[in-house]
Amino acid sequence: xxxxxxxxxxxxxxxxxxxxxxxxxxxxxxxxxxxxxxxxxxxxxxxxxxxxxxxxxxxxxxxxxxxxxxxxxxxxxxxxxxxxxxxxxxxxxxxxxxxxxxxxxxxxxxxxxxxxxxxxxxxxxxxxxxxxxxxxxxxxxxxxxxxxxxxxxxxxxxxxxxxxxxxxxxxxxxxxxxxxxxxxxxxxxxxxxxxxxxxxxxxxxxxxxxxxxxxxxxxxxxxxxxxxxxxxxxxxxxxxxxxxxxxxxxxxxxxxxxxxxxxxxxxxxxxxxxxxxxxxx
Numbered sequence: 001x002x003x004x005x006x007x008x009x010x011x012x013x014x015x016x017x018x019x020x021x022x023x024x025x026x027x028x029x030x031x032x033x034x035x036x037x038x039x040x041x042x043x044x045x046x047x048x049x050x051x052x053x054x055x056x057x058x059x060x061x062x063x064x065x066x067x068x069x070x071x072x073x074x075x076x077x078x079x080x081x082x083x084x085x086x087x088x089x090x091x092x093x094x095x096x097x098x099x100x101x102x103x104x105x106x107x108x109x110x111x112x113x114x115x116x117x118x119x120x121x122x123x124x125x126x127x128x129x130x131x132x133x134x135x136x137x138x139x140x141x142x143x144x145x146x147x148x149x150x151x152x153x154x155x156x157x158x159x160x161x162x163x164x165x166x167x168x169x170x171x172x173x174x175x176x177x178x179x180x181x182x183x184x185x186x187x188x189x190x191x192x193x194x195x196x197x198x199x200x201x202x203x204x205x206x207x208x209x210x211x212x213x214x215x216x217x218x219x220x221x222x223x224x225x226x227x228x229x230x231x232x233x234x235x236x237x238x239x240x241x242x243x244x245x246x247x248x249x250x251x252x253x254x255x256x257x258x259x260x261x262x263x264x265x266x267x268x269x270x271x272x273x274x275x276x277x278x279x280x281x
Contacts, residue, residue, distance in 0.1 A: 007036040069114075072107045079104050114142060133165035133174075133212055133278075137203055140178045148182075153189055154198060155182070159205035165212060167280060173258045174278075177251045178203065181216040181274050184247055188220030188272065207280075214276040215266075222269025231265060251276075 013026040083100045141157045148155035159165070182201055189199040197219065204215040223231065232252040255263040259278055267273040 005033075006031060007033045069111060072111055076104055076107055079107075128168055128170055130166060130168045131171050133167060133205060133214070134159050134161075136171050136174055137178065137205060137214070140175050140182070141203065143175075144179060144182050147186065148201065151186055151190065152199065153186060154200040155203075156200070157203040157205070163207065165205060165207065167212060167278060169259050169278065173254045177254050177259075177263070177276060178214065178216065180247045180251050181276075185216060185218035185220060185272070188222070189218055191221050192219075210280060212278045212280060214278070215273055216276075217267075217271045217273045219271045222272050223265065225268075228265075228268065232263070 009030045009032045011028045011030075013028075014022050015024045015026065016022055079100050083097055086097050086100070137157055137159075141155060145155050182203070185201045189201070192199065200219055202215075202217040204217065206213045206215070232248050252263055255261045255276055261276060261278040263274065263276050265273065266275045
């Protein structure tokens with residue numbers, strides 16, 4: 001809407017004499033230009049926060065994917081070298097060569113899948129889709145696993161494979177929420193004092209009659225008591241100078257406004273557990 005334009009809310013109320021006769025009507029016109037502009041500014045603010053959150057994690061993810069790809073690329077070189085030797089050596093059967101080629105194809109498919117997950121996640125457009133929550137969370141694990149490996153953290157995802165987790169929602173918003181929670185858990189594990197205990201992050205998918213429940217659990221330092229009441233507020237961080245204070249606030253914003261769900265912390269330490277609840281309808 002141009003700055004010079006105005007926005008009005010027009011309400012029409014009929015004056016009814018009886019069930020079959022309308023005597024007149026009352027028309028009220030309210031200038032809601034300021035409210036409209038504030039709403040548009042709020043939406044713009046949300047989108048800026050979302051893009052900043054993605055950009056903030058992009059550098060770390062690129063480093064992680066580079067690290068992750070070193071091993072499969074080395075494996076490809078070794079397998080190609082073995083095929084070359086097998087072809088030159090007539091004593092080996094065609095089956096050996098075919099097996100090596102199948103291994104190469106699997107590695108290439110894995111690398112393609114990783115690239116696809118990054119491409120879909122960083123696309124600016126967001127659309128509601130009917131998706132399988134298990135598949136969406138699998139993509140999150142694929143994106144975050146290299147980062148976890150670099151930080152010697154075991155990242156796992158568990159769910160009942162015989163159940164249906166189909167729902168209509170914005171998959172990219174859900175990915176952003178879970179990535180933020182996993183990133184927070186990773187940072188908390190980096191501050192852990194007991195280095196003898198193996199660090200882990202678990203993503204758990206469950207459901208009841210009305211809702212799907214996603215839990216992100218870690219065995220890091222936990223949440224200090226002074227941060228509990230302001231945990232999901234804007235510009236509040238538990239990371240000191242290293243935090244922006246918008247990670248959990250953005251999660252709450254996306255869960256409630258975009259996914260019609262809820263987010264809460266159900267355990268503050270040993271382990272720390274965040275829970276996202278999404279309605280099945």
